[in-house]
Protein backbone atom coordinates (compact mmCIF):
# COMPACT_ATOMS: atom_id res chain seq x y z
CA UNK A 782 0.00 0.00 0.00
CA UNK A 783 2.62 2.47 -1.14
CA UNK A 784 -0.09 4.91 -2.18
CA UNK A 785 -0.94 5.56 1.48
CA UNK A 786 1.63 7.26 3.71
CA UNK A 787 2.24 6.15 7.30
CA UNK A 788 0.65 9.39 8.43
CA UNK A 789 -2.50 8.80 6.39
CA UNK A 790 -2.63 5.22 7.65
CA UNK A 791 -2.49 6.40 11.25
CA UNK A 792 -5.30 8.86 10.56
CA UNK A 793 -7.47 6.09 9.07
CA UNK A 794 -6.60 3.71 11.90
CA UNK A 795 -7.75 6.34 14.40
CA UNK A 796 -11.00 6.89 12.49
CA UNK A 797 -11.66 3.14 12.31
CA UNK A 798 -10.98 2.68 16.02
CA UNK A 799 -13.36 5.50 16.94
CA UNK A 800 -16.04 4.17 14.61
CA UNK A 801 -15.64 0.64 15.96
CA UNK A 802 -16.15 1.94 19.51
CA UNK A 803 -19.26 3.86 18.42
CA UNK A 804 -20.73 0.84 16.61
CA UNK A 805 -20.01 -1.43 19.59
CA UNK A 806 -21.75 1.03 21.85
CA UNK A 807 -24.79 1.04 19.56
CA UNK A 808 -24.78 -2.76 19.42
CA UNK A 809 -24.70 -2.85 23.20
CA UNK A 810 -27.71 -0.53 23.27
CA UNK A 811 -29.80 -2.32 20.66
CA UNK A 812 -28.55 -5.86 20.84
CA UNK A 813 -26.70 -8.37 22.90
CA UNK A 814 -24.00 -10.90 22.17
CA UNK A 815 -25.22 -14.46 21.86
CA UNK A 816 -22.53 -16.43 23.63
CA UNK A 817 -22.76 -19.69 21.65
CA UNK A 818 -22.32 -18.23 18.17
CA UNK A 819 -20.86 -14.84 19.01
CA UNK A 820 -23.43 -13.20 16.76
CA UNK A 821 -25.05 -9.96 17.79
CA UNK A 822 -28.78 -10.40 18.19
CA UNK A 823 -31.56 -7.84 18.34
CA UNK A 824 -33.32 -7.66 21.67
CA UNK A 825 -36.19 -5.62 22.95
CA UNK A 826 -35.40 -3.42 25.91
CA UNK A 827 -36.53 -4.73 29.26
CA UNK A 828 -35.86 -8.33 28.26
CA UNK A 829 -35.85 -10.70 31.23
CA UNK A 830 -38.47 -8.71 33.10
CA UNK A 831 -41.90 -10.38 33.49
CA UNK A 832 -43.80 -9.02 30.46
CA UNK A 833 -46.79 -6.81 31.00
CA UNK A 834 -49.39 -7.85 28.35
CA UNK A 835 -49.68 -4.20 27.38
CA UNK A 836 -45.93 -4.02 26.76
CA UNK A 837 -45.71 -7.21 24.73
CA UNK A 838 -46.90 -5.57 21.52
CA UNK A 839 -44.46 -2.72 22.04
CA UNK A 840 -41.62 -5.18 22.55
CA UNK A 841 -42.46 -7.11 19.39
CA UNK A 842 -42.59 -3.85 17.47
CA UNK A 843 -39.23 -2.92 18.91
CA UNK A 844 -37.73 -6.26 17.87
CA UNK A 845 -38.91 -5.77 14.30
CA UNK A 846 -37.17 -2.40 14.28
CA UNK A 847 -34.04 -3.56 16.08
CA UNK A 848 -33.17 -6.71 14.17
CA UNK A 849 -32.45 -5.04 10.79
CA UNK A 850 -30.65 -2.24 12.62
CA UNK A 851 -28.51 -4.72 14.52
CA UNK A 852 -27.78 -6.62 11.31
CA UNK A 853 -26.68 -3.36 9.69
CA UNK A 854 -24.49 -2.52 12.68
CA UNK A 855 -23.04 -6.03 12.73
CA UNK A 856 -22.14 -5.79 9.03
CA UNK A 857 -20.51 -2.41 9.66
CA UNK A 858 -18.65 -3.83 12.66
CA UNK A 859 -17.30 -6.71 10.56
CA UNK A 860 -16.07 -4.31 7.86
CA UNK A 861 -14.32 -2.13 10.43
CA UNK A 862 -12.68 -5.06 12.21
CA UNK A 863 -11.70 -6.51 8.82
CA UNK A 864 -10.10 -3.21 7.80
CA UNK A 865 -8.13 -3.03 11.06
CA UNK A 866 -6.95 -6.62 10.54
CA UNK A 867 -5.81 -5.75 7.03
CA UNK A 868 -3.81 -2.85 8.45
CA UNK A 869 -2.03 -5.34 10.69
CA UNK A 870 -1.38 -7.66 7.74
CA UNK A 871 -0.28 -4.82 5.46
CA UNK A 872 -3.00 -5.52 2.90
CA UNK A 873 -5.15 -2.49 3.74
CA UNK A 874 -6.28 -0.15 0.94
CA UNK A 875 -6.45 -2.82 -1.76
CA UNK A 876 -9.71 -3.53 -3.61
CA UNK A 877 -11.07 -6.98 -2.68
CA UNK A 878 -12.62 -7.42 -6.12
CA UNK A 879 -9.90 -6.29 -8.52
CA UNK A 880 -6.87 -5.79 -6.25
CA UNK A 881 -6.42 -2.18 -7.38
CA UNK A 882 -5.19 0.36 -4.86
CA UNK A 883 -8.13 2.21 -3.29
CA UNK A 884 -7.47 5.99 -3.48
CA UNK A 885 -6.91 7.72 -0.14
CA UNK A 886 -9.84 10.07 -0.84
CA UNK A 887 -12.20 7.11 -0.83
CA UNK A 888 -10.64 5.61 2.29
CA UNK A 889 -10.82 8.94 4.04
CA UNK A 890 -14.58 9.09 3.28
CA UNK A 891 -15.05 5.44 4.28
CA UNK A 892 -12.04 3.89 6.07
CA UNK A 893 -13.77 0.49 6.09
CA UNK A 894 -14.21 0.44 2.29
CA UNK A 895 -13.39 -3.03 0.95
CA UNK A 896 -13.43 -2.21 -2.76
CA UNK A 897 -12.54 0.61 -5.14
CA UNK A 898 -15.33 2.85 -6.48
CA UNK A 899 -15.81 0.86 -9.70
CA UNK A 900 -16.27 -2.39 -7.75
CA UNK A 901 -18.48 -0.88 -5.03
Ligand SMILES: [Zn+2]
Nearest residue numbers: 876879897900
Ligand atom coordinates in the same frame (compact mmCIF):
# COMPACT_ATOMS: atom_id res chain seq x y z
ZN1 LIG B 1 -11.72 -2.66 -7.70
